[in-house]
Amino acid sequence: MATFPNYVRRRKIKGLILDILIAVVVIGCIFPFVWMIMTSIKTRVQTIDPSVWFFHPTLENYRAIFQKRDMFMYINNSLMVVALTTLASVVLGTFAAYGLARFQFNRKEDVAYWILSLRMLPPIAVVIPFFLLGRFIGLLDTHILLVIVYMSFNIPFTIWMMRGFIEDIPRELEEAAWVDGCSRFQAIRRIIFPLIAPGVAATAIFCVIQSWNEFSLAFFLTSFNARTVPTTVTFFLSVLGVIWGEMASVGVVATIPVLIFALIVQKYLVRGLTFGAIKS
């Protein structure tokens, strides 16, 4: 080492410290998730003993949540609500995005930003009128009510994401198709859609993640029939301390699909998180 000049060694030490800091950040981010997975395969006694790190895993908790707690019903409800709201929002939103991307009209940006502002509404303010109206027309605790309410954040999101994706495609491609005799709609179907398909997929996945994770609205608007996976949190609030293992296995079942989806759209993550405002 003595032959090395001092600054080389100093730079190496600095690099090492920075690497350690990154390791700390990464461990900090995933530790709670890892702890949840570990808790889900522990026995009841082991879950309340944090000094147990190596143990013989059990699937007892998973069996319990599917047999005793009817997880299938919650997953089924979630899947139905998520699929329908995503489908409806992506179809409606993509057309609106095309309208905003390809036409010029008065106060276009005002309309666009007004739509975006709806995405910021606090759920607790949205839920009171929906709770009352749902009660009046007897829609409380139905899938369709959640599907509709979730469109209030999925449509604005889709419009903003898809507008960016459509604007990324040169107008000339479309215009060439018109010259060749395609109608506007045919050009969308044959030229634009194949090009924005990855964007549509990414946007749909974001809608799936947001709707799957949504709790506040589902909590107020459902009571038994249409309860979604995130509302299962209420089981574990009163009787906690006994069934941490089951809680953790619900957590694993609920989060693994979202994590896989999130990894698929990782490339578009910043774009999605900022409603298309920042394209990286």
Place this chain on the structure above:
Amino acid sequence: MKKRKEHYWYIAPSLITLVVIVIFPTLFLWYVSFTNYDLTMGWEQRKLVGIRNFQYLAFEDKDFWHSVKISLWFMVFTVALEFILGLAIALLFNRRIRGKRLWMSFLIVPMVITPTIISLIWKLMLNTEYGVLNYLLSLLSLPKINWLGYENALWSVMMVDIWEWTPFVTLILYAGLQSLPQEPYEAVIVDGASPTQVFYYLTLPLLKPMIMIALLLRSIDSLKIFDVVYGLTQGGPGNATELMSMHIYRIGFRHTNWIGRASANAIVLLVIITILTTVLLRIMRRGTKEGY
């Protein structure tokens, strides 16, 4: 001319849907906030009471002011820390690292896990008797902390929020750092600026639009927070973590059924969020004009 209205057919379906499912219910919320409606009475029995609900919140409901105060404090503290940590981590990643893509994909974990699940897993980890955090403290011979007790509960909720959302700030600022233009850097380095000067006088100003977007999105979301608080503390112990959404929930649904008052409180939250949103959108609009 037919062409001039063509855009309407593309936009109208979404616009009409949004008006029906957002504007109409919001107007209804305003209406309810001026009534004395209560879930235990029939809808026909409601009476218009003017601004009585707002007066009640302002002059009689001490818990309302408490919730406003801790909500604002929660917002300021979490967003400030998420910004500082998020920027530091973004800078940490902004150099050559082997396997960077993999390491960065771990950062996504906290913000995509279902928030109610986050709250429960943290509730287990923060348990005084058998939580892993106190266990790790005991390994370092440090005293146990009563994380969710009256004194510490709000700090713990803030800690969970910071854990959940710092990566969000990191990802946005990292994207910003990666897209910075090279030329100004070459110029100032030739001029002999120190790394600290480069950071304060060049990097931060160039990042400003991204920083503002990240901070405002976080501020709006942290004022809206409900799910994580509900799972972690339900607003307790006492009213230690009764943030605005939790207070609305308590007076409207949980303890009393005063929907009128809860609506008035929701209107207050709505107005605060609208102000922040207006600022955010103005910055985003300016940003798009400059080409970000």
